[in-house]
Amino acid sequence: MAADPVNIPEDLRYTSEHEWARREGDVVVIGITDYAQKELGDIVYVEVEVVGETVGRGDVLGTIEAVKTVADLYAPLSGEVLEANETLTSEAEKINEDPYGEGWIVKVRPSDWDEWDALLTAEQYRQLIA
Amino acid sequence: MERHTPLFARHQALGARMVDFAGFAMPVQYEGIRKEHLAVRQAAGLFDVSHMGEFIVEGRGAKAFLNYVLANDIGRIKPYQAQYSYIPNPEGGVKDDLIVYQFDAQRFMLVVNAANVTKDWDWLTQHIQDFDVHLTDISEDTALLALQGPRAAKVLQPLTPLDLGKIAFYHFAVGDVAGIPNVIVAATGYTGAGGFELYVNASDAERLWDAVMETGEVTPAGLGARELLRLEMGYLLYGNDMDEHTLALEAGLGWVTRFNKDFIGKTALLKAKSEGLKRRLRGMLVEDKGIPRHGYPVVDETGQNIGRVTSGGHSPILQKGIALGYLPSNFSSKRVFVQIRNKFVQVKVVKPPFITPEQASQKTS
Numbered sequence: 001m002a003a004d005p006v007n008i009p010e011d012l013r014y015t016s017e018h019e020w021a022r023r024e025g026d027v028v029v030i031g032i033t034d035y036a037q038k039e040l041g042d043i044v045y046v047e048v049e050v051v052g053e054t055v056g057r058g059d060v061l062g063t064i065e066a067v068k069t070v071a072d073l074y075a076p077l078s079g080e081v082l083e084a085n086e087t088l089t090s091e092a093e094k095i096n097e098d099p100y101g102e103g104w105i106v107k108v109r110p111s112d113w114d115e116w117d118a119l120l121t122a123e124q125y126r127q128l129i130a
Numbered sequence: 131m132e133r134h135t136p137l138f139a140r141h142q143a144l145g146a147r148m149v150d151f152a153g154f155a156m157p158v159q160y161e162g163i164r165k166e167h168l169a170v171r172q173a174a175g176l177f178d179v180s181h182m183g184e185f186i187v188e189g190r191g192a193k194a195f196l197n198y199v200l201a202n203d204i205g206r207i208k209p210y211q212a213q214y215s216y217i218p219n220p221e222g223g224v225k226d227d228l229i230v231y232q233f234d235a236q237r238f239m240l241v242v243n244a245a246n247v248t249k250d251w252d253w254l255t256q257h258i259q260d261f262d263v264h265l266t267d268i269s270e271d272t273a274l275l276a277l278q279g280p281r282a283a284k285v286l287q288p289l290t291p292l293d294l295g296k297i298a299f300y301h302f303a304v305g306d307v308a309g310i311p312n313v314i315v316a317a318t319g320y321t322g323a324g325g326f327e328l329y330v331n332a333s334d335a336e337r338l339w340d341a342v343m344e345t346g347e348v349t350p351a352g353l354g355a356r357e358l359l360r361l362e363m364g365y366l367l368y369g370n371d372m373d374e375h376t377l378a379l380e381a382g383l384g385w386v387t388r389f390n391k392d393f394i395g396k397t398a399l400l401k402a403k404s405e406g407l408k409r410r411l412r413g414m415l416v417e418d419k420g421i422p423r424h425g426y427p428v429v430d431e432t433g434q435n436i437g438r439v440t441s442g443g444h445s446p447i448l449q450k451g452i453a454l455g456y457l458p459s460n461f462s463s464k465r466v467f468v469q470i471r472n473k474f475v476q477v478k479v480v481k482p483p484f485i486t487p488e489q490a491s492q493k494t495s
Contacts, residue, residue: 042162044421
């Protein structure tokens with residue numbers, strides 16, 4: 001029953017604050033990594049209050065309240081926040097169960113794709129948390 | 131240096147996440163706080179709380195000594211009965227809260243908080259001279275397993291010839307459990323879910339843990355779940371909800387303070403009582419979203435700071451944020467808010483427990 005290994009999908013980009021980013025056309029889907037959800041433990045609420053707003057890289061997108069602690073979610077890139085995952089309003093535990101899938105948190109339309117290239121690769125992120 | 135309980139290897143084998151608590155490496159969670167919390171409310175959970183301290187008080191002057199250093203009246207309990215009490219300081223503050231177990235008129239066990247073992251020991255031995263009593267610290271040799279939840283008795287009964295149904299709340303028996311002699315089986319706990327606390331020699335701790343786990347009906351539970359369970363019941367946590375600087379009566383410990391006898395701190399507490407308490411520990415229930423946490427400010431509708439959260443968290447039973455905190459006795463504000471980062475979240479001031487007995491121990495047949 002030892003701790004499961006941390007899942008770090010190869011096709012995503014990452015931040016040192018433990019967000020992941022997936023490119024879908026001109027939109028980037030953002031969530032927190034498997035490592036982050038394990039560290040936070042049972043997640044209770046997610047609050048995103050910047051939907052429709054333009055954010056800069058590193059701005060706070062929202063707050064993640066876990067049973068044990070609270071953490072901020074930071075914008076991996078600048079852009080317009082298009083939507084937040086409505087499912088999480090009632091089922092925040094989806095982040096624990098499926099951090100890269102149903103547990104996605106926000107979608108952003110980036111204003112500067114150079115910032116995408118500056119994000120960590122899976123390999124770089126793996127080294128960061130090693 | 132970090133200390134280990136006798137069950138450290140078991141926690142590691144289970145993949146527990148360990149944290150430092152009062153100098154001990156303790157399991158904060160195994161598979162998840164929510165799951166462990168629910169197991170205790172609905173079935174049975176097993177905690178290792180061997181970090182707690184145990185002192186034996188024995189001698190002809192045991193009762194007189196305990197009545198002098200503790201606030202509750204030891205005369206109110208009989209052999210094989212337990213009592214919640216606390217050690218007041220001369221100013222009426224709280225040195226520690228504890229449970230007293232009475233074996234006979236001249237032999238008692240005090241179970242104290244891990245963080246306070248040295249402090250309590252020093253204090254108690256300092257006041258022992260005038261009494262015919264001997265004090266022994268058995269903390270090192272004693273392990274404590276808490277089997278808590280509505281199914282605890284059903285799980286434990288096959289392991290012991292003791293009739294568990296006969297052990298009333300805050301009573302205990304001593305006997306064989308899982309073939310281990312002289313286990314103290316006490317109907318006490320810190321969860322409100324019912325069940326037992328099992329005091330056993332440190333050398334037998336793994337055997338007892340294994341026997342309980344091998345029933346296959348028990349979920350190992352960590353300090354994270356324990357914290358939420360006690361908070362839902364409004365049980366105090368020493369160092370957060372009360373300490374040397376909070377008057378015991380402000381902390382709501384009046385029910386275990388007996389003025390019919392002399393004890394350290396009595397004068398200060400009587401004085402505070404007659405002058406009226408300036409503040410009281412209250413329960414706060416978040417009506418909307420938000421989780422109040424330790425240290426968050428409490429404000430009234432004018433934005434005036436009126437207190438702070440001493441303990442807070444998210445109740446899995448209520449699906450709401452709950453908190454304890456000191457508020458002025460005479461606060462007139464109809465609306466009270468907890469400042470959660472940059473937001474003011476309205477709370478309802480309530481008298482704990484936050485949940486009903488039926489919610490605390492959910493008997494499913």
